[in-house]
Amino acid sequence: MTPVTDLELPLQRERARTIFQKGAPGRRAFLCPELDVPRIGSDELLPERFRRGEPPRLSEVSEPEIVRHYVGLSKRNFDLDSGFYPLGSCTMKHNPRLHERAAALPGHSRLHPLQDPERAQGALELMWNLQEALTEISGLPHVSLQPSAGSHGELAGVLLTRAFHEDRREGGRVPNKVLTPDTAHGTNPATVTMAGLEVVKVATDEHGGVDIEDLRAKADADVACLMLTNPNTLGLFDPNIVEIAEIVHGVGATLYYDGANLNAVMGLSRPGDMGFDIVHFNLHKSFTQPHGGGGPGSGPIAVSDRVAPFLPVPTVSRGENGSFDLDYGRGQVGSKSIGRLRGFQGNYGCFVRAYAYICSLGGDGLKDASETAVLNANYLLARLKEAGVAEYLPLAYGELCMHEFVLSGGPMKKELKIKTLDLAKRLLDFGFHPPTVYFPLLVEEALMVEPTETETRETLDAFAEAIAQILREAATDGPEVAQNAPYTTPVRRLDEVAAAKHPLIRQVL
């Protein structure tokens, strides 16, 4: 790989100037509509003591400058439309443009959230249909679309659990412990703390599932809930799920399903049938709402009958005459509601996209999507083995996987002197987004790969070959090539330690 030449440097520096370092006093893009009402001494309308002295130091730039600047920045991003993005746990499947077109229709995009329900029937029907579809997919009968993201859905779920126990305590103490496996997403324990409960870790057994003995030992009357991802973050479906549910329900606790990995099981197995009480969906993962460079997301929840009275408000209801309304808890669902989790009804724009996806695929299509996701993951795993990668990057647990798998870079680090981070950085030069690295924590030098169902066999082959080539390169040319990678990206490795030590988080003006 060619190192960056000096010739490129001025351009690189130019591109890294922020919008606040561009423009000139007097330039503008916005032309304010004319003042068409009587001019009144503005002090009379807003007294001096409430007024801002100096205007905020926003840029002064022309519209063409804005366009050049942000289009220029966009070219310094890798994105799903440009290449393979096997980021484990993130389900980077194709984002159909139909969804963007539909969501941009003024009837959806310029609909005010406080429009009278009788004049927002199309939106409420869409939300109702989405609720119904999520009910069927999860096997749990009641849905709230309100949470804004997976982590927000988790918070809703833990608060629901808490409300459920508080309602049943009858003077006794409320259980305050939430069990989370050591493979859990970081949001699980963080959510538990935010909801005022205490995290207790459950061990993982030698097959990568929940350690049943450890669970049995820790499941007592103080346990409020077990939060589980199934398939878990190792990409493995827990074969003991029925027994796990029995143990958890046996002590009166609820079972929470982190839906991050739902893409493995749509139409094949349902959290409700596994015994879960609460599930959150990530519409931005399983249902392909675009990730937007880190948001927006949407994290609806579905719950069992016994948890339904505590659902956040409002929910969408359907009257006997077939019209739709927003229900603030007058009915059974939400009657003991935990309350609101945010403003208005949730991320409707995301609902439009997820609903469009469900309409496009239908029940069979969703099942096919999950089957293909699992097929692609296992194929990629097999190809990596074939290419001799397994010697350095063995599968952490088991033989097969669901929609994703986790490799351990331990042997690679030992034998070839390159870390998982180095492999990831070198992959950038091959035009691939690297898999998730260093998660789950219990796998040494973890590399978590989720190819998704929308990739072709050729892409999977090319990715396997790239990994094999990087390992060969390390064996023949030495580890330095990977250790110093990347070479072809807009910037090379960045000093994250310095960034955290002396935080510079805004343009100095």
Next chain:
Amino acid sequence: MSRYTAITDADLDAMLEAIGVASTQELFDRQIPQAVRLGRPLALPDGRGEQEVYEHLRELASRNTSAEDELSFLGAGMYDHYVPALIDMLTERSEFLTPYTPYQPEISQGGLQVMFEYQTAISELTALPVANASVYEGPSAVAAAGYLAKLHNSRRRFVVSAGLHPHSIETLRTYAHGYGMEVVEVPLREGVTDPGAWAQAIDADTSAAIFAQPNVYGAVEDAAALSEATKAVGNPVVIAQVDPITLGILAPPGECGVDVAVGEGQPLGNRLDFGGPSFGFFAAREEYLRRMPGRIAGETTDVDGRRGFVLTLQTREQHIRREKATSNICTAQALNALGGVVYLTWLGRRGIVELGELLLARTHYARETLSALDGIEPLHSQPVIREFAVRLDANVAAVKRRCAAEGVNPGVDLQKLTGREEDRGGLLVAITEQRSRADIDRLVDVLGAAVAAEREMVLA
């Protein structure tokens, strides 16, 4: 093969052989216990082609009355401001629309620099030195700020002004119940937070005192006085939910003694979208930086000395700190925040002031003109910037129905929004730059006639 997949029969054969299984079915049979297999097709309608799905979604959209279909004065947290075309163009670009969180900074400099610029813009707007890369939206940002205060001083109570948006109060209550805190509400007097009651409510157990600027009734609060009164007892955290579009002309929270300023970012270049997605902004004084929730982009250099940006201070966050994290939040609202910073750049330093002055003048005109009518009086006489409250001497729902028949949506039914008995008859009217004087005059005619007709009917 279903939509968006690409595995042909030939592919399938080759893939199964490579894996060493006879069928895709076998992959599931060997991994998922039979007891929890669905064993039947999902009871969902069959998949449809792109054209049919589009038609269906268009039909649903056609049964919504959007701000394009009527003369709308709805506000109360989200507003029909003009969204410039260049925002659509930029947010639809693949490079901004389709990546994930910038975990690999070398190939995410565009998104990271946008976050850095966004943080700068929010800092400038609020006059507070540190801002994060955004949170979900407005009301949950208030609750997140409350959690920051709890982590900061471990006290047990929040004092909130009744002028805070009801969705913010309700969201704060939901969260506060979780992390074990009490919420005490201070009433308004003459449209703004009652200063006496406010000072009285704050004591040594107060973790944070929270108000809105302007408040949900449109009134401009004396933010500096509220902050000062708060600081007088035990120095709790002063949190303000501010309307960003007013900050071109209104004294910014950082100059009014506010410690943490949060708010709903939708007015800044984001669509209404029936309530979301939008973004919440979160800015604070330096001392709260390491307790902030969410993503933060920071500047650094690469191995060749080039300027670059990374996600920083990640030791606050859930994926590192797990149960000890400062928040469970995982994503920002990066795409919506991009809309926000592009909008602020488009307005520019002078534009944000001009827009503020225009809203101020038109809103004043609308309030004066409406209040001159029989049966309509202002709910308070405090200064207002782009929203104000009036009281109708008539049933609000009935009046709204009459206006709807004329193609006018006169505003939000206040009592329905706040649930407060004293707000009965209240109507909250929002004015954006998209509502001209002619539009306001039309509102005056239609609303005036509707109120008169309702009063007449009651008298008859």
